[in-house]
Amino acid sequence: MxxxxxxxxxxxxxxxxxxxxxxxxxxxxxxxxxxxxxxxxxxxxxxxxxxxxxxxxxxxxxxxxxxxxxxxxxxxxxxxxxxxxxxxxxxxxxxxxxxxxxxxxxxxxxxxxxxxxxxxxxxxxxxxxxxxxxxxxxxDGQSLRTPGQVNMTTRxxxxxxxxxxxxxxxxxxxxxxxxxxxxxxxxxxxxxxxxxxxxxxxxxxxxxxxxxxxxxxxxxxxxxxxxxxxxxxxxxxxxxxxxxxxxxxxxxxxxxxxxxxxxxxxxGGKNPVIVFADADLERAADAAVFMIYSLNGERCTSSSRLLVEESIYERFTAMVAERASRIKVGHPLDPATVVGPLIHPVHRKKVTDYLALGQAEGATLAVGDAGFEGPDGGCYVRPALFTGVDNRMRIAQEEIFGPVLVAIPFRNEAEAAALANDVRYGLTGYLWTSDVTRAFRFTDQLEAGMIWVNSENIRHLPTPFGGVKSxxxxxxxxxxxxxxxxxxxxxxxxxxxxxxxxxxxxxx
Missing domain, CATH: 3.40.605.10 (Aldehyde Dehydrogenase; Chain A, domain 1)
Incomplete structure (x- = not known):
């Protein structure tokens, strides 16, 4: 290397x-x-x-x-x-x-x-x-027959x-x-x-x-x-x-x-990653961290809303926070760097304004620092995690498009589905559970064009890519x-x- x-x-x-x-x-x-x-x-x-x-x-x-x-x-x-x-x-x-x-x-x-x-x-x-x-x-098209007629389709x-x-x-x-x-x-x-x-x-x-x-x-x-x-x-x-x-x-x-x-x-997207208590929590935490902090969080399919079952909320958000705090921020050409500078000063200001807004709305900035200065005066922002978030907050509703994750607890399956769908976006969703029947039920309810179950975003090129709603x-x-x-x-x-x-x- x-x-x-x-x-x-x-x-x-x-x-x-x-x-x-x-x-x-x-x-x-x-x-x-x-x-x-x-x-x-x-x-x-x-x-x-x-x-x-x-x-x-x-x-x-x-x-x-x-x-x-x-x-x-x-x-x-x-x-x-x-x-x-x-x-x-x-x-x-x-x-x-x-x-x-x-x-x-x-x-x-x-x-x-x-x-x-x-x-x-x-x-x-x-x-x-x-x-x-x-x-x-x-x-290539189809051959469609009816009595006395053959239809041929082409493109x-x-x-x-x-x-x-x-x-x-x-x-x-x-x-x-x-x-x-x-x-x-x-x-x-x-x-x-x-x-x-x-x-x-x-x-x-x-x-x-x-x-x-x-x-x-x-x-x-x-x-x-x-x-x-x-x-x-x-x-x-x-x-x-x-x-x-x-x-x-x-x-x-x-x-x-x-x-x-x-x-x-x-x-755009404001994609949920939904974690139930019966999930493989280590794998779920790794996937959640990867999908929000890789590519500087500047990706439409990022898992920017973390919905966690109430009984494991404190434990799981602590796992995510620990991982996020260890991510190296630095020059993009440094082989050790995970998060580089954001695209432009205008965009960096947008992201740091959301960090300030989240705290003003009453959420806790468990990881992150809006005042972080990276090398060479570039557009750097540390990976951030908000806990104690309500889904009605702007940081939970609006696409930030940066390395900012908001964590929201839920009590049961019905509330998780309601929270997941309660945004204007519907690009992707990520579901973590060991209950296969729940996986079928929940994905049927989830308003998203693409859903990954017990997985981060892994693209298979023959499959359809796109979203619903906005x-x-x-x-x-x-x-x-x-x-x-x-x-x-x-x-x-x-x-x-x-x-x-x-x-x-x-x-x-």
Whole structure:
């Protein structure tokens, strides 16, 4: 394993190109600045120093990207699935060959610890391989028979699509959205989050160097109110896949309404982990700690509400507190670091404001320190645990999106279900119990798109990923991704000379 000093030296070498050249758009296979020359500055959450000047795109830039995607669509859609499969596998190979570069750049761009980002490229490559293998069968449908008729269904790519990705784990999430779009035969205009634009630039370069035709994948950088709005309103963009805040999702839906834009939203969460007294408490504590404090707590599927049966509440929260207090906070390139700096000073203030709010609401800050100062003046926050929380408190209802866990006791199964469901979100839930009948009963009641029983979040790519309520619309994964990026056609064939109604007065 490389040392911190070795990692930092390599990271600085990889980042040098962005410092000197900036982050450009990629439109029609060409690296271009914004048409008006505007840029914005991207800073590292590690030390708040500038990383790069980034193209600040507006509507004219999005127009060019949409035109390029529209022009490239017919040939890409017509390409045989086997050919797309081979090309997407080449992209996966190229991603893996640059895994170290991707990981180190992502760490400095997002503040995520290397122990997690070291797998970002491998997970991204896995996403490409998974959907590449499904590309040949993406248009397959069904044969539906009725007397005198055979119906055949097929699917066709919907057209150019927009993909808007978030700033947490941006590389992996970009591949998760873009790989199935390409496998389905769609062309793409990608707008990454302005807080973490660097690896999106690497990714589109990797794809085109691997042989992806020009214009199939276009990149426009910028802010949501400019580039994002222009993309969601553009008439040539047939669908928007978005990962981010619920509030932004509602704006995108409004902006896309005039063009009847199809949308897929993976939005926020305030996910419960429910621990009953009969659970394996050691494993449950490890899983609860992992799901809130890994990735700096900046993940939509984090288990941010800890619901614990009253009889074990004090014991279990003490177990979690002990584990949380031992987590190392530090520079993301230090191999020992678990929690790095949060993405941006604006977000750090949001999280620390919630720490102050929780105490003002009457909860006990059992672990954590709102005044913690990390190395190099970055956006650091210690892992925090609130005990004595009431589910009506804002810290229990609102998505904090940081390493902050709130612990709430419950008396019985009915109260646990009521508490778990008493939020506007419904992305995931985690249940810990040794009673299999309870597991069936409880998961039936839980309002969430995904539930793990006696497990942390372990993704199986063929399964559906998505939430209910304010946590999203639609599902990713397996064939569900193709259902979003493709239109279904039905073709009916007459198999006999059936009677055709006549309207000329001689029949009926």
């Amino acid at each position: 490389a040392t911190f000093e070795e990692n930092l030296s390599k990271a600085n070498r990889f980042l040098a190109r962005f410092v000197s050249d900036g982050v450009l758009n990629q439109i029609g296979g060409e690296a271009v600045p914004a048409q008006d020359g505007a840029t914005f500055e991207s800073i590292s959450p590690v030390d708040l120093k500038p990383l790069a000047k980034v193209a600040r795109s507006t509507a004219p830039d999005v127009d060019l990207a949409a035109e390029a995607a529209k022009a490239a669509f017919p040939a890409w859609a017509a390409m045989p699935g086997e050919a797309r499969k081979k090309l997407l596998h080449r992209i996966a190979d190229a991603i893996e060959s640059r895994a170290e570069e991707i990981a180190l750049v992502e760490c400095m761009d997002t503040g995520q610890a290397l122990r997690f980002m070291s797998k970002a490229a491998l997970r991204g490559a896995e996403n490409f391989r998974f959907f590449a293998d499904r590309a040949p069968a993406s248009r 066709v790519p919907i057209g150019p699509v927009g993909v808007i990705t978030p700033w947490n784990t941006p590389f992996m999430l970009s591949t998760w959205k873009i790989a199935p779009a390409l496998a389905a035969g769609c062309t793409v205009v990608h707008k990454p989050a302005e807080f973490s634009p660097l690896t999106a630039r690497l990714l589109v370069e990797i794809a085109e160097e691997a042989g992806l035709p020009k214009g199939v994948w276009n990149l426009v950088n910028g802010f949501g109110e400019d580039a994002g709005k222009a993309l969601t309103e553009h008439p040539d963009i047939k669908a928007i896949g978005f990962v981010g805040e619920s509030r932004t999702g509602t704006q995108i839906m409004k902006q896309g309404a005039d063009t009847l834009k199809r949308v897929h939203f993976e939005l 946590s999203g619309i639609g599902r990713d994964g397996g064939d569900w991704s193709f259902e979003f990026y493709m239109e279904t056609k039905n073709i009916a064939f007459a198999t006999s000379a059936h009677k055709i109604p006549k309207l000329d007065g001689h029949g009926g």
